[in-house]
Amino acid sequence: MNDSLSILPILKMVPLFKELNENDHMEIIQNVSLMYYPAGYKIFSEGDSAEALYIIKSGTVKVVRNFDNESEKEVAILGPYKFFGEMALFKNLPRSASVITESDVEVIVLKKEDFYSLIEKCPSIAGVLKEEFFAREALNH
Ligand code: CMP
Numbered sequence: 119m120n121d122s123l124s125i126l127p128i129l130k131m132v133p134l135f136k137e138l139n140e141n142d143h144m145e146i147i148q149n150v151s152l153m154y155y156p157a158g159y160k161i162f163s164e165g166d167s168a169e170a171l172y173i174i175k176s177g178t179v180k181v182v183r184n185f186d187n188e189s190e191k192e193v194a195i196l197g198p199y200k201f202f203g204e205m206a207l208f209k210n211l212p213r214s215a216s217v218i219t220e221s222d223v224e225v226i227v228l229k230k231e232d233f234y235s236l237i238e239k240c241p242s243i244a245g246v247l248k249e250e251f252f253a254r255e256a257l258n259h
Contacts, residue, residue: 122147125226128175132199137242149232153225161217161225168206168213171233174198177223183215183258193257195220204247205254207233214258 122144129135129143138146152175155161161172164184174196181194181202193215196202206213207230228236237244 125150125152128226132173134201134243134246138240142240146236150226150228153227155219155223157219157221159219162213164213164216166213168203169230171201171203171207171228173201173226175224175226178220179217179223180220181215181217204251208251
């Protein structure tokens with residue numbers, strides 16, 4: 119579902135897109151979809167292949183990782199305007215963690231190919247993503 123009227127104000131609030139102008143936002147909207155997940159839903163699992171970047175419109179998710187194939191540990195809770203799913207796309211590797219909804223959640227989903235075109239076109243986005251990516255990666259080691 120592509121509900122541009124409801125997505126545009128959200129894009130304006132997302133720090134990741136703060137350097138972009140309205141034309142850029144309108145272009146992004148052409149390539150995203152809005153998805154709804156109920157509380158307790160696993161959006162993807164650690165080890166899955168990566169197909170998209172997600173930006174939270176409403177609700178919260180928890181990020182859970184396996185350590186030593188034994189214990190699962192919650193490494194983060196992410197809420198509105200935060201993104202997830204960038205790490206596997208950057209590294210072209212499987213998902214580094216599972217992401218599970220804590221409440222009912224609405225997410226803006228940007229498909230892998232559109233993610234790569236966007237960061238090529240807008241280097242400011244690549245910069246913000248990389249900063250967060252390195253911070254998150256450091257936390258996971
Ligand atoms: P990815 O590896 O594609 O899929 C799992 C996602 O969880 C990952 O991208 C990040 O977006 C997110 N993630 C992983 N580790 C952390 C962390 N320490 N803090 C916040 N988010 C994380």
